[in-house]
Amino acid sequence: MKLGWDSEHESFRSELVSFLETHAPPEALGGRDLIGTDTGDIPQWARRWQAELFDNGWMVPAYPPELGGRDADPLECLIYAEELGRRGIPRSVHFGGYAIVGPSLLEFGSEEQKALAPAAIRGDTIWCVGMSEPDAGSDLANLSTTAVLDGDSFVVNGQKVWTSYALHAEQCFCYVRTDPDAGRHKGISVLTVAMDSPGVTVRPLRHITGSAEFAEVFFDDVVVPAGNLVGELHGGWRITMGSLAHERGGLWVDGVAAAERAISDLVKLSISMGRGSDPVLRRQLTELFVEVQSLRALGYKGFASFAQGSSAPEHSYMKLASSELRQRLYETGMDIQGSFGAITDDAAAVDAGRWQHSWQVALAATIGGGTSEIQRNVVASRVLGLPRG
């Protein structure tokens, strides 16, 4: 056990830091949680930044250069996440393409489909991921959007919901039921669907912050070429599990870094609002500090197991812990402001409304990507080995 890394990895860090310091656009340095704009489109600066990261091998460092990386090892990937997280720099404002679709196409796709991956990762093609449905949220295997093979095409019918960036996406990575008579997990497949296909309707779904990168997507007799099947027919559940793993893999550094920044800003905020001597507030912030620091240590401990190829039960805890922690942090930021804590007019609010906004954004963190309740069930059975109910 030791605090630092070897010099080879530290020089990787220096190279990255100097790239970030000279290239990161000012819009990426706001430190504000970016969950889209009011219209749910993807701003030009974010598109340019993602492409620039890709072209310099800094988009997904573990990948080879042609996929936007530099064949980085796991420790280099961790250092990458640390440095972006510390600065609050997003690499993309839509994670579906680089974190789910690209990796899934590379792992499960045909040669033609693999060729779509670079554009997905670079952000040249905007993808949405069609997973959740009105009756398939936490219980994803209950999905009922159907695809019936008819000659050399599938015909798709059904509805997706909570589909991020669907309004502006060109392609949908869509989970469909291809065999209604097979078991719940056995009759699922994945199709890529062009969003401009006849029969696809997108209805924006504004969420609590007022922004609309969510949408409902309706499929009415949408004809999809059979060649758009990703992986094996009825073999889509494997891809589901893979996508979720991509989504969860490196999230902890970001969450912990955001929490660390928040804590030190909250201390300053409470002092500047004249509440630096309030014993209740001091205790509350100190407890949060202890949580953030312990969680950070736990993340690194999990990384040590991960880097040695063992399973890392720590990672099952990280999403649960960091999502709930962020809600508490941002709510504390509102509490410090007293009556002003409810003001959401950014021009009038303390810290330009940062805490109110982040709190609303963070409310989604315990729901999306596996609810906290599902995470607790997973830890209970898979980590603690408790008997199933």
Next chain:
Amino acid sequence: MDFSLTPEQEMLRDTASALFSREFPSSLVRDACYDPVTDGASVAAAAFDRHLRPWISMGDESVVDQCLFMEEAGAAITRAPFWSASALALPLLRAVNHPDADRLADGSLTATVALAGSTGEWIANRDLTKMLVTDFGLVDIVVFVDAGGNTREPEGGSDSADTDRSHTDSGDGSAGLGGEALVWVSPAADLEARVVENLDLARPLAEVTRPAMGDHQPRMITEADLHSVLERASVVLAAEMVGTARWLKEATIEYVSTREQFGRPVGSFQGLQWKLVDASLELEKAGAAVYYAAMCLDADDPDRHRATHVAKSAAGTTARRWAKDAMQAHGGIGYTWEHDLHLYLRRANAADRLLGDSAWHMEQLALDLFESGQQHV
């Protein structure tokens, strides 16, 4: 930061684990102090002599190594002055180049430190006449720490808890020593002491009347060095509490997986599962925080002060939570004298109160956080 263990560290952990599970069954501590039998105390003392004395020298090793060892120690309740001697007295005597340090390290001497006043915090205050001392009665010598020459006079003139608090609130977590302190040693046999029953019978406490320094030859320690010694003792104690919490967790998971009510294992009920998941998450975090602090101490990293407070408060909080949740999950059987759970519940709740309880460590953190926050506003 790299949490991976070297092969030597893995071996150390496995050796310690085997040693404690093989040589220190709970019957040993029961016979010595919970359901005393005639030769119970001498059998426990013999087990300490044979199996733990050789390990007192861990106090000279890296803090990470000592934590690995002490975590395993915490998963077994022993009646032995092991933490007092190896994590507290040895580093303190070593810091002042006291000749007894070598005798501790080679196992020929055992020691404790007069460390706690009425508030349970570290107080190196020569105005305190009664000191609460751990493991008194099990050791050969007691190490005293006196405030140095330019001590602040206590405001109000008494050694009340308020005065103690003002000495510890100096902002950097120091004991208000005015820069330096004097360390000296007295044979335990020469001291006037009264055993004070405390929650954890296996780690006895005594109220020792502070003797005059007399012709004992004091050695000077700087406030910073004393602080380092205390940080080490705190982090190692935190590791022990993590081991105690781990035992409580493992015993609970085993119990709820087999105990049936309403025709199914009680551990299959979601209400109980979530309680255990949340407590387990807290334990995992505390364990990681302890080893992070140990690494900071080994590297003398600037974050060592904060990391120590985080580790001690996180470990104490989780040990106490596990004691409570384990008892609740065990139902009636956990509330009995015959079940081992109470041995661990006692240790968890007593250990958190040594060297400053969780609340005290959090207050030290608050002082630090708000002081540095003030500079950046």
